[in-house]
Amino acid sequence: xxxxxxxEVSVSSxxxxxxxxxxxxxxxxxxxxxxxxxxxxxxxxxxxxxxVLLIDxxxxxxxxxxxxxxxxxxxxxxxxxxxxxxxxxxxxELVRLSAELKFENCKLDVLTGLPHPKRWSEAxxxxxxxxxxxxxxxxxxxxxxxxxxxxxDLDLNSSGISREGLTSTIVSRANLVxxxxxxxxxxxxxxxxxLQNLHRDYWLIANRTGSRHLGKxxxxxxxxxxxQFTASPLRASLPTDFASCDSTIxxxxxxxxxxxxxxxxxxxxxxxxxxxxxxSAGIDSEGGQTGL
Numbered sequence: 294x295x296x297x298x299x300x301e302v303s304v305s306s307x308x309x310x311x312x313x314x315x316x317x318x319x320x321x322x323x324x325x326x327x328x329x330x331x332x333x334x335x336x337x338x339x340x341x342x343x344x345v346l347l348i349d350x351x352x353x354x355x356x357x358x359x360x361x362x363x364x365x366x367x368x369x370x371x372x373x374x375x376x377x378x379x380x381x382x383x384x385x386e387l388v389r390l391s392a393e394l395k396f397e398n399c400k401l402d403v404l405t406g407l408p409h410p411k412r413w414s415e416a417x418x419x420x421x422x423x424x425x426x427x428x429x430x431x432x433x434x435x436x437x438x439x440x441x442x443x444x445x446d447l448d449l450n451s452s453g454i455s456r457e458g459l460t461s462t463i464v465s466r467a468n469l470v471x472x473x474x475x476x477x478x479x480x481x482x483x484x485x486x487x488l489q490n491l492h493r494d495y496w497l498i499a500n501r502t503g504s505r506h507l508g509k510x511x512x513x514x515x516x517x518x519x520x521q522f523t524a525s526p527l528r529a530s531l532p533t534d535f536a537s538c539d540s541t542i543x544x545x546x547x548x549x550x551x552x553x554x555x556x557x558x559x560x561x562x563x564x565x566x567x568x569x570x571x572x573s574a575g576i577d578s579e580g581g582q583t584g585l
Contacts, residue, residue, distance in 0.1 A: 320472060332361065335436045337564075348435060350370065351439060360542060361545055378419075387427050425463075439463050481518060497527050499530045538557075
């Protein structure tokens with residue numbers, strides 16, 4: 294098996310960032326639980342008093358609106374990239390296009406995804422970069438749920454634009470990439486395969502640990518495998534909790550409201566605090582890395 298090595302850092306300097314701003318791309322193989330993580334991580338960071346924008350940038354399977362029960366969420370990302378192309382997108386327009394979710398004296402803004410997968414070509418890398426630039430003027434954290442595929446030639450339109458171009462651009466320019474995978478043999482194999490297309494630093498996030506497929510001996514083997522074939526140690530382990538996840542989907546509520554004391558909720562909360570602490574320490578006045 295080919296080892297996938299990349300320089301490990303906490304907060305990247307090649308980023309779309311303003312002062313005290315961080316862009317976090319939540320990426321992972323199909324079925325890794327990346328959307329669940331992106332949503333609940335956004336709520337937890339907002340709970341810490343930060344201004345947060347969650348963007349559904351998955352051009353293949355956008356599902357954030359469905360998870361949160363945003364039936365009439367509006368055009369979201371589609372309208373934002375259209376205004377960006379016309380150089381008419383400002384922070385007021387971006388806020389207007391986002392759904393505001395209030396909870397526990399906090400709030401989270403959500404820019405929902407494409408209304409139809411056939412419209413993916415409207416979200417070009419250039420227009421998305423402009424959207425992130427505008428977002429950095431107001432939000433301290435922008436969390437993006439991105440597509441799984443990074444290969445640039447999988448799906449091209451008649452103009453030669455790649456469907457995966459948006460994901461590649463976001464992942465390459467984000468301050469932090471969370472590489473999410475399921476902690477089972479299939480999930481690890483998918484991770485190692487997909488990491489070959491991820492040419493930058495990242496944090497490894499294991500999902501569904503503690504399942505019947507992964508006892509203590511297998512968990513040790515997981516750590517050894519990751520140490521041998523990847524550049525990053527395991528930064529977080531999210532325990533298996535199908536009941537809580539099913540309930541959050543059924544009731545369109547985040548974990549912190551549905552099951553505030555569940556082990557999964559607390560694991561996501563700990564990850565959120567770690568990210569906020571490291572990003573706050575690692576981003577200088579120009580939004581770059583200060584040597585973490």
